[in-house]
Amino acid sequence: xxxxxxxIVESPAKAKTIEKFLGNEYLVKSSFGxxxxxxxxxxxxxxxxxxKPNYIISPDKKKIVEELKKLAKDARMIWLATDEDREGEAIxxxxxxxxxxxxxxxxxxxxxxxxxxxxxxxxxxxxxxDTNLVNAQQARRVLDRLVGFELSPLLxxxxxxxxxxxxxxxxxxxxxxxxxxxxxxxxxxxxxxxIATFTKPGQDDKIIKFQAELEKRLADMEISRTFLEKxxxxxxxxxxxxRKPTKKSPLPPFTTSTLQQEASRRLGFSVAQTMAVAQxxxxxxxxxxxxxxxVNLSDSARSATAKVxxxxxxxxxxxxxxxxxxxxxxxxxxxxxxxxxSDLQTIQGNVSDRKLYELIWKRTIASQMTDAELEKxxxxxxxxxxxxxxxxxxxxxxxEGFLRLYKxxxxxxxxxxxxxxxxxxxxxxxxxxxxxxxxxxxxxxxxRYTEASLVKKLEEMGIGRPSTYAPTISTxxxxxxxxxxxxxxxxxxxxxxxxxxxxxxxxVKEENYGFEKAKLFPxxxxxxxxxxxxQHFDSIINYNFTATVEEEFDLIAEGRVDWTTxxxxxxxxxxxxxxxxxxxxxxxxxxxxxxxDPESGKPVYAKIGRYxxxxxxxxxxxxxxKPKFASLLKGQSLEKISLEExxxxxRLPRIIGIYENSEITVGTGRYGPYIKHFNKYYSLxxxxxxxxxxxxxxxxxxxxxxxxxxxxxxxxxxxxxxxLLILNGKxxxxxxxxxxxxxxxxxxxxxxxxxDECKQIISVSERKTKKKK
DNA sequence: CAGTGAGCGAGCTTCCGCTTGACTT
Numbered sequence: 182x183x184x185x186x187x188x189i190v191e192s193p194a195k196a197k198t199i200e201k202f203l204g205n206e207y208l209v210k211s212s213f214g215x216x217x218x219x220x221x222x223x224x225x226x227x228x229x230x231x232x233k234p235n236y237i238i239s240p241d242k243k244k245i246v247e248e249l250k251k252l253a254k255d256a257r258m259i260w261l262a263t264d265e266d267r268e269g270e271a272i273x274x275x276x277x278x279x280x281x282x283x284x285x286x287x288x289x290x291x292x293x294x295x296x297x298x299x300x301x302x303x304x305x306x307x308x309x310x311d312t313n314l315v316n317a318q319q320a321r322r323v324l325d326r327l328v329g330f331e332l333s334p335l336l337x338x339x340x341x342x343x344x345x346x347x348x349x350x351x352x353x354x355x356x357x358x359x360x361x362x363x364x365x366x367x368x369x370x371x372x373x374x375x376i377a378t379f380t381k382p383g384q385d386d387k388i389i390k391f392q393a394e395l396e397k398r399l400a401d402m403e404i405s406r407t408f409l410e411k412x413x414x415x416x417x418x419x420x421x422x423x424r425k426p427t428k429k430s431p432l433p434p435f436t437t438s439t440l441q442q443e444a445s446r447r448l449g450f451s452v453a454q455t456m457a458v459a460q461x462x463x464x465x466x467x468x469x470x471x472x473x474x475x476v477n478l479s480d481s482a483r484s485a486t487a488k489v490x491x492x493x494x495x496x497x498x499x500x501x502x503x504x505x506x507x508x509x510x511x512x513x514x515x516x517x518x519x520x521x522x523s524d525l526q527t528i529q530g531n532v533s534d535r536k537l538y539e540l541i542w543k544r545t546i547a548s549q550m551t552d553a554e555l556e557k558x559x560x561x562x563x564x565x566x567x568x569x570x571x572x573x574x575x576x577x578x579x580x581e582g583f584l585r586l587y588k589x590x591x592x593x594x595x596x597x598x599x600x601x602x603x604x605x606x607x608x609x610x611x612x613x614x615x616x617x618x619x620x621x622x623x624x625x626x627x628x629r630y631t632e633a634s635l636v637k638k639l640e641e642m643g644i645g646r647p648s649t650y651a652p653t654i655s656t657x658x659x660x661x662x663x664x665x666x667x668x669x670x671x672x673x674x675x676x677x678x679x680x681x682x683x684x685x686x687x688x689v690k691e692e693n694y695g696f697e698k699a700k701l702f703p704x705x706x707x708x709x710x711x712x713x714x715x716q717h718f719d720s721i722i723n724y725n726f727t728a729t730v731e732e733e734f735d736l737i738a739e740g741r742v743d744w745t746t747x748x749x750x751x752x753x754x755x756x757x758x759x760x761x762x763x764x765x766x767x768x769x770x771x772x773x774x775x776x777x778d779p780e781s782g783k784p785v786y787a788k789i790g791r792y793x794x795x796x797x798x799x800x801x802x803x804x805x806x807k808p809k810f811a812s813l814l815k816g817q818s819l820e821k822i823s824l825e826e827x828x829x830x831x832r833l834p835r836i837i838g839i840y841e842n843s844e845i846t847v848g849t850g851r852y853g854p855y856i857k858h859f860n861k862y863y864s865l866x867x868x869x870x871x872x873x874x875x876x877x878x879x880x881x882x883x884x885x886x887x888x889x890x891x892x893x894x895x896x897x898x899x900x901x902x903x904x905l906l907i908l909n910g911k912x913x914x915x916x917x918x919x920x921x922x923x924x925x926x927x928x929x930x931x932x933x934x935x936x937d938e939c940k941q942i943i944s945v946s947e948r949k950t951k952k953k954k
Numbered sequence: 955c956a957g958t959g960a961g962c963g964a965g966c967t968t969c970c971g972c973t974t975g976a977c978t979t
Binding site: 318342349862923 | 956970
């Protein structure tokens with residue numbers, strides 16, 4: 182009798198696992214997350230009916246809901262086993278109503294780990310749906326909808342269509358905008374770092390070389406020179422030695438956010454890629470659930486881990502521990518991300534799957550290993566000519582502990598890098614400097630965010646959830662508030678003064694700096710939207726907003742505040758502000774006057790145009806001479822572009838030469854820089870070609886490349902009908918005619934299609950699309 | 955994937971959190 186008991190969880194993979202634990206009088210099904218949501222067609226909330234939410238069954242859930250309805254009807258008892266957090270409670274509540282359940286045949290159960298004991302225990306301790314917690318979720322949902330669906334249309338009206346704003350995404354953009362401006366206003370300075378290289382005879386007459394750094398940095402070149410002059414003929418001795426034992430503890434097992442960070446740092450994964458791989462591993466039963474904010478391991482997982490450590494490394498390396506989460510607002514409905522089978526060090530599968538799995542395995546095992554023990558030695562070195570002190574530090578690993586398995590940073594992996602090996606010295610030992618070098622060091626601006634470091638920051642601020650980190654990062658890129666890219670660095674000169682053999686030598690070293698790899702840059706639109714929101718809706722995108730409303734959601738969950746009262750208090754002033762802002766002022770274009778064009782005497786502006794950032798010579802109101810426009814190039818921004826750079830852009834389009842008796846021109850259009858030849862367009866390679874500098878040779882190369890590509894793309898053409906082509910596209914072969922594309926049935930070989938067959942495929946598909954309409 | 959412009963004004967866009975597929979022309 183499988184129909185006796187119906188258990189509903191959120192994830193199908195979880196359902197499969199649980200079914201194994203429970204006897205066959207239990208049928209375990211999943212809801213695939215939320216089954217209902219606010220109506221998307223309008224606000225989905227009846228403002229004047231005490232904020233009554235208008236829930237509708239999500240289109241992609243209709244099938245599963247029908248199935249669950251049927252099963253629930255036949256079952257004797259329904260166990261709602263969704264996650265024990267706000268969202269999980271709401272899912273249970275929606276199920277209860279949508280499936281028309283009754284309190285007699287419904288039980289609410291919860292467990293935080295998927296083990297037999299945990300589940301049987303949950304069944305014993307069943308309860309009923311917590312309405313207060315459900316109401317806290319409704320408040321969360323309604324608030325997010327109100328903010329998103331009132332602010333977004335305001336942006337369409339004031340800035341441009343299809344933009345968006347929200348409690349989470351707008352804060353993410355704000356973080357990037359603020360950091361970018363910090364970087365723009367950062368003034369680089371330099372000072373001099375002084376390093377002395379000493380030699381000391383070690384065991385077996387081996388000479389040990391080691392370095393010591395001057396305790397303070399010197400302000401400039403002249404001061405450095407004076408200092409080195411003073412060091413000529415100075416005598417050095419050890420004035421003090423300290424040895425201090427230190428410990429390094431392992432990091433806790435992975436949460437969604439820390440997994441994303443480590444996979445980014447060590448494997449170079451984007452956050453979306455990490456989640457896609459983790460999802461595969463989860464569905465294959467290799468790892469526990471990958472969307473979690475908990476660092477907790479179940480008792481059984483911990484003892485399995487302990488067994489592995491004892492077997493692989495011995496008891497000496499075992500130190501089981503419980504980690505406590507420090508994350509604000511963590512709901513801890515699941516375990517940490519861990520391997521389901523601790524014995525499995527690696528898995529079959531593609532490279533990414535294997536690498537991510539091994540990372541998870543190592544981190545989990547290491548979390549239950551002993552601390553690493555180190556000894557840090559500090560040698561202070563004084564000299565006869567000045568009171569200044571040189572300091573040499575070195576670290577020796579006494580016991581590797583968890584480091585045997587999991588190095589803290591990728592750099593730790595290279596053994597010899599671990600630096601300065603110090604010689605055995607005693608107090609008052611004399612030391613002889615081989616050379617002393619003062620080299621110029623520049624201060625660095627605050628780092629730009631990567632996808633992963635932005636997630637980390639959001640998590641620290643308690644904004645967003647494990648299930649939304651990756652989608653949020655995608656959203657701000659899709660809206661083109663932010664672009665992820667590499668940017669070329671620059672070269673600068675570092676002055677070096679070297680004292681050796683009693684003479685001072687001056688040299689210059691070139692240093693690369695400022696190279697950015699896969700960093701997030703706010704775009705002009707991102708900055709303008711952010712400024713607009715900051716100006717009018719600071720209270721919403723303020724870093725404290727989420728924290729404050731979370732406190733209120735907690736009060737609702739405790740039954741101390743009515744959720745509609747809370748929403749009303751928020752909505753009234755908010756909506757008033759939206760109305761006011763909507764009425765006043767005109768479109769925001771981020772316009773900036775750059776200066777006067779020396780040729781025409783007209784003003785030059787930078788602003789957002791219909792298709793993105795542009796520069797403009799002349800006024801729009803000038804009826805006789807319409808203004809001239811030019812698009813900004815990649816890497817340029819409205820905020821930073823200078824008059825000189827702007828004027829250069831007007832040199833496009835320009836003719837760069839003749840090829841095949843026809844002019845080649847270079848310009849920039851709405852899709853970026855291009856070259857034009859015979860009325861055909863060829864895009865320039867992003868990040869490689871500069872339209873202001875491109876040569877005729879390179880342009881011809883691009884034209885020939887594109888011609889080759891087109892040739893390779895054509896599988897078949899017909900002389901009777903030159904417009905009809907069989908092409909090789911991203912999704913395989915297809916037929917192209919009059920800018921429309923048609924799918925080739927799987928049964929046909931594209932190489933053998935005749936013209937008549939093609940025409941038939943086209944007419945069949947035309948008929949189909951007509952029918953749809 | 956193809957496209958390389960700049961006041962005609964239709965109808966559309968959008969939030970955050972739960973969870974996985976379908977299959978591109």
